[in-house]
Amino acid sequence: MSSLGQPVIHLKDVQFGWQPGTVVLDIPELLIHQGEKVFIRGPSGSGKTTLLGLLGGVLTPVAGVVSVLRNDIGRFSPARRDHFRANHIGFIFQMFNLIPYLSVVDNVTLPLGFASKRRENVQSMGVDARQEAIRLLNHLELTDPQLLQRPVTELSIGQQQRVAAARALIGRPDLVIADEPTSALDSDTREAFIRLLFAECEAAGSTLVFVSHDSALEALFDRSVALNETNRASQYRPLGQPEVV
Ligand SMILES: Nc1ncnc2c1ncn2[C@@H]1O[C@H](COP(=O)(O)OP(=O)(O)O)[C@@H](O)[C@H]1O
Ligand SMILES: [Mg+2]
DSSP, rough: TOOOSHHHHHHEEEEEEESSTTEEEEEEEEEEEEEOOEEEETTTTTHHHHHHHHTTTTOOSSEEEEETTEEGGGGGHHHHHHHHHHHHHHOOOOOOOOOOOHHHHHHHHHGGGGGGHHHHHHHHHHHHHHHHHHHHHHHHOOOOOHHHTSSSSSHHHHHHHHHHHHHHTTTTEEEEEESSSTSSOHHHHHHHHHHHHHHHHHHOOOOOOEEEGGGGGGGSEEEEEHHHHOOOOGSSSOOOOOOOO
């Protein structure tokens, strides 16, 4: 798979610490190509969420280059990073981060309000935002029309997770980033969810980066990366303890 596409993510000599003088991530190189579905595995506290923050431009590196779609996003202004993220990246968070007072459909269309490119992608499909939200939700097996108008708080965890996936996928972002979105589900539901996510990413041409501590999911993916092998900082500190250098 990796030989097929252009690089979507290229980290080079990236270092990040939460406090000055500490290092949580020290990654000589990480390369992910267009269309890949990559599993990044690491125990709790190993820096998975921190890494996704760098990929999404929520965090900026202390040193090195975080290149996403050939943009050195660490050098963007905060406003430009926010704009880039909204247009190009769909996030599925561990706790889903759905907006409780909005309906299912309104949660899914929400990112389009900040992302002109993703809005245009929906328009070019010849549908409006609402129709596309419903199509995605139906594909993710949320089909009851009444359910789609309810506040998200009335849904089960498994249903909320699929709403979070539809929200990340709407408008065909180049990159979909998922932070342990299956941790609250049983194993059958986990695998079914991942297969639905794969199908939607393939249909949209989106690259998928999925992090988890659960290596049972690893075999489903094109490729897996062990964060503790890629991250040199894991070798010079006890796990989860940022080292003072
Ligand atoms: N907001 C934060 N402020 C300070 N330290 C943090 C913060 N978030 C995470 N860390 C620290 O960074 C390390 C990696 O955390 P994290 O990226 O959340 O790991 P994972 O997602 O693999 O569980 C941990 O030592 C954690 O305590
Ligand atoms: Mg985490």
